[in-house]
């Protein structure tokens with residue numbers, strides 16, 4: 001039986017994770033941690049009271065680095081769904097996970113469909129030099145751009161380092177009109193409004209054609225098979241992994 005602690009237990013994702021883990025036969029929730037009315041207020045409080053094999057974190061961008069540092073410095077394997085970690089922070093967590101031989105899975109997107117969308121975008125990236133990403137989320141999302149958009153841009157940039165060649169010199173008459181210029185000139189545009197949960201469209205263009213690859217999450221249920229896969233994988237493999245695609 002895998003003992004799972006859920007951090008961010010009272011949040012939208014945390015509640016869904018608790019139900020899913022408790023419904024699974026091979027794992028159980030041993031601690032519900034939340035700064036807002038949790039069974040435990042901190043990871044340390046939970047660790048002092050119960051035996052934790054894996055902590056699943058769905059909290060907030062400003063907490064996740066500290067939470068992950070605490071887990072990986074105190075013998076707790078971690079599965080991270082919370083987005084907003086910087087490249088430097090991810091590198092530090094990788095070092096800590098490897099030196100302490102603890103499992104650490106960082107998955108900017110646990111939805112299998114979204115992971116496939118990223119993979120397809122990486123495949124298409126070899127054949128186009130112009131691509132832009134539009135990500136669309138509900139208006140309670142705190143970080144922008146989304147972790148999924150950043151990871152998609154990284155994967156596309158690995159496949160092609162010549163994006164946006166051939167554009168004329170551009171002048172933004174309203175700042176931000178061209179979105180954020182990310183890896184290898186792949187522009188990212190973030191939309192926030194009620195009505196969306198999580199969607200992303202990757203648009204490729206070359207002379208005479210465009211290609212659009214789009215994924216829509218319409219219910220948080222879509223993340224749960226990926227979360228279970230991540231917990232089971234980290235229970236077996238005490239390794240650092242960035243991206244669900246590496247274990248699918």
Ligand SMILES: NC(=O)c1ccc[n+]([C@@H]2O[C@H](COP(=O)([O-])OP(=O)(O)OC[C@H]3O[C@@H](n4cnc5c(N)ncnc54)[C@H](O)[C@@H]3O)[C@@H](O)[C@H]2O)c1
Pocket residue numbers: 007008009010011012013014033034035036041042058059060061063067080081082083084107108109110111141223
């Ligand atoms: N990887 C994925 O597939 C995926 C999917 C959906 C959401 N997310 C990310 O997961 C995170 C949570 O999303 P949500 O919609 O559940 O948010 P939410 O605001 O509904 O829930 C967050 C919960 O975390 C708690 N919290 C905040 N800081 C904490 C801390 N330091 N310790 C303990 N609890 C803390 C809050 O009180 C709240 O109950 C966000 O970063 C979001 O972008 C990732």
